[in-house]
Amino acid sequence: MTVVEECAVRTVDLGKTYGDAPAVVGLDLAVPRGVTFGFLGPNGAGKTTTISMLCTLLRPTAGRAFVGGCDVVAEPHAVRERIGLVFQETTLDLDLTAREALRFHAELFGVPWRESRRTVAAMLDLVGLTACRDRPVREFSGGMRRRLEIARGLLTAPQVLFLDEPTTGLDPQTRTVIWEHLHRLREERGITLFLTTHHLEEAEHCDRLAIIDDGQVEVEGSPAELKAEVARDTVLLRTRDDADAVRLVRERFGLEASAGPDGVRLSVADGAAFVPKFCAEAGIPVLSATVTPPSLDDVFLHHTGRTIRTERSGPLTVDDVGRRR
Ligand SMILES: Nc1ncnc2c1ncn2[C@@H]1O[C@H](COP(=O)(O)OP(=O)(O)OP(=O)(O)O)[C@@H](O)[C@H]1O
DSSP: OOHHHHEEEEEEEEEEEETTEEEEEEEEEEEETTOEEEEEOOTTSSHHHHHHHHTTSSOOSEEEEEETTEETTTOHHHHHHHEEEEOSSOOOOTTSBHHHHHHHHHHHTTOOHHHHHHHHHHHHHHTTOGGGTTSBGGGOOHHHHHHHHHHHHHTTOOSEEEEESTTTTOOHHHHHHHHHHHHHHHHHHOOEEEEEESOHHHHTTOSEEEEEETTEEEEEEOHHHHHHHHOOEEEEEEESOHHHHHHHHHHHHOOOEEEETTEEEEEESOHHHHHHHHHHHHOSOEEEEEEEOOOHHHHHHHHHSSOTTOOOSSOOOHHHHHHHO
């Protein structure tokens, strides 16, 4: 088997430029079959553009991409037969019932009537909507609509299900329910889930992550690998004299620290070892100490120099890309 056939998604130097503004630059991805792969990046990073190219909705301006072994430009129909897509915005017809919405979609894709009856029932069951199958979508909550969209994405038994920001705008409980369904789905059907997100909690559900910023992948790995690579804990100390504590951290330990309203904050390789040492040597009372292991936000900061919550001040330019390549 070639690398292209082995991978659910493979891209080689893939790029997209809108006018002269680059949105995705030199993207090389190799997503193994059967994993949950997350594309993590802030607003405007190029996630939707990438997913649109992979789903044949947008033509790349550079490089190549293969989904299920098929070329997205040369074999768009073969790619479409192998994928399901859950859009960022809801695209459901609110006047149809859940069952009608799925039957309509099955018909569009040419699923035979008898088979579609069975498949639709199975999909509604899979996402826990059987009891509401004859209610109009208009009456559904945001979470129910998302589950119905996931069911719709699965109707044609795709090899790869693309989900653009699958739980954006949903409350934490609903997010948990959606993820339970997605995990079960992957286990039962062995399909590849390829999702975009700017939610750190959502990224934690992925087997592998690519962190994208300004149209380029900065780093790739499992959430645990990426965090281990940062290898720095955040320590928060509350002391009787924070200004003095900052000075001591700098002078005795050679570390940078800053004092803020919640105490003295610093980053150190082994927080659990640092705290007792600091308490023993500081000579000022330490009221409390908290050690937090690295988060995916720290990973993002480590690789991009900013937090994932910081927006770009303007669109990316060719010069920005040139500077970073
Ligand atoms: N149709 C378009 N025409 C021109 N520029 C576009 C178009 N679509 C996206 N862009 C630009 O391309 C860049 C990447 O946008 P994209 O929507 O892919 O980002 P994203 O990571 O999906 O963001 P979000 O999380 O907000 O959905 C942005 O600078 C955006 O303004």
